[in-house]
Amino acid sequence: xxxxxxxxxxxxxxxxxxxxxxxxxxxxxxxxxxxxxxxxxxxxxxxxxxxxxxxxxxxxxxxxxxxxxxxxxxxxxxxxxxxxxxxxxxxxxxxxxxxxxxxxxxxxxxxxxxxxxxxxxxxxxxxxxxxxxxxxxxxxxxxxxxxxxxxxxxxxxxxxxxxxxxxxxxx
Amino acid sequence: xxxxxxxxxxxxxxxxxxxxxxxxxxxxxxxxxxxxxxxxxxxxxxxxxxxxxxxxxxxxxxxxxxxxxxxxxxxxxxxxxxxxxxxxxxxxxxxxxxxxxxxxxxxxxxxxxxxxxxxxxxxxxxxxxxxxxxxxxxxxxxxxxxxxxxxxxxxxxxxxxxxxxxxxxxxxx
Numbered sequence: 135x136x137x138x139x140x141x142x143x144x145x146x147x148x149x150x151x152x153x154x155x156x157x158x159x160x161x162x163x164x165x166x167x168x169x170x171x172x173x174x175x176x177x178x179x180x181x182x183x184x185x186x187x188x189x190x191x192x193x194x195x196x197x198x199x200x201x202x203x204x205x206x207x208x209x210x211x212x213x214x215x216x217x218x219x220x221x222x223x224x225x226x227x228x229x230x231x232x233x234x235x236x237x238x239x240x241x242x243x244x245x246x247x248x249x250x251x252x253x254x255x256x257x258x259x260x261x262x263x264x265x266x267x268x269x270x271x272x273x274x275x276x277x278x279x280x281x282x283x284x285x286x287x288x289x290x291x292x293x294x295x296x297x298x299x300x301x302x303x304x305x
Numbered sequence: 306x307x308x309x310x311x312x313x314x315x316x317x318x319x320x321x322x323x324x325x326x327x328x329x330x331x332x333x334x335x336x337x338x339x340x341x342x343x344x345x346x347x348x349x350x351x352x353x354x355x356x357x358x359x360x361x362x363x364x365x366x367x368x369x370x371x372x373x374x375x376x377x378x379x380x381x382x383x384x385x386x387x388x389x390x391x392x393x394x395x396x397x398x399x400x401x402x403x404x405x406x407x408x409x410x411x412x413x414x415x416x417x418x419x420x421x422x423x424x425x426x427x428x429x430x431x432x433x434x435x436x437x438x439x440x441x442x443x444x445x446x447x448x449x450x451x452x453x454x455x456x457x458x459x460x461x462x463x464x465x466x467x468x469x470x471x472x473x474x475x476x477x478x
Contacts (some may be wrong), residue, residue: 154352182355182362241333259324260324293329
């Protein structure tokens with residue numbers, strides 16, 4: 135009798151291993167950006183929590199990011215700055231540093247000028263490459279709010295590039 | 306294609322366009338066409354450990370109480386509520402009975418009072434009629450002098466000088 139392959143939120147075991155290899159380093163980096171001391175533990179805990187759930191999770195990637203964010207923010211909450219850090223996050227042996235190679239100093243400065251709320255949405259949208267729906271799940275806000283934040287971040291970026299003034303229309 | 310590539314999740318074209326504009330504004334380079342991350346033996350082993358841990362937790366986690374358990378837990382409370390309800394119904398019935406009894410007594414008293422009042426009125430009327438009859442009869446009778454008391458008056462009594470007998474000698478005689 136053939137043994138039944140265990141199902142995971144990402145599909146079969148091969149798909150799960152592929153998703154894990156792709157997402158784990160990114161989640162560790164994401165946890166570090168929130169100042170988590172035990173970023174690896176938080177990322178692993180997020181995977182365990184995801185697979186522990188008996189109900190099907192519609193957006194497992196968003197669930198993982200959201201769980202990592204919550205766990206990171208609740209770790210030593212009173213002592214922490216709860217804004218997303220833009221500093222380089224290096225983790226030897228993990229692929230999560232790829233984004234840091236892309237983000238040069240000028241990009242960091244531009245993102246640093248944004249308000250933390252807009253920066254967080256922009257980071258998830260542009261750098262992490264998540265969809266509006268997923269970002270809404272992660273931050274626990276409506277999709278329309280995510281779009282508004284991203285568009286306002288865009289307006290602020292345009293202001294940075296055109297400091298002499300001008301009228302921007304939110305599209 | 307990367308796991309987190311939005312194209313994998315059928316992202317709307319306008320969002321893709323927006324992302325490209327933002328990357329341009331930020332001065333980011335176009336996203337490299339990354340090959341899927343290699344699944345190393347270490348990562349696969351870690352993923353498998355996490356999956357087993359999740360399964361272990363799922364088996365050992367404290368189940369949410371089922372409806373049966375909730376009903377069993379609520380049974381004493383329900384029994385108390387039922388007892389209180391029964392007692393309340395009994396008290397209500399008893400109060401209703403007492404109220405009806407009091408109402409009947411009040412009606413009976415009212416009836417007796419009305420009967421007494423009617424009897425009293427009847428007697429008063431009869432008395433008035435009798436007095437009227439007496440007055441009529443008295444007026445019809447012939448008038449005569451009313452009898453009066455006559456006390457004969459005799460001579461006033463006077464004490465005579467020797468009209469007594471000495472019963473004891475005077476001292477010194």
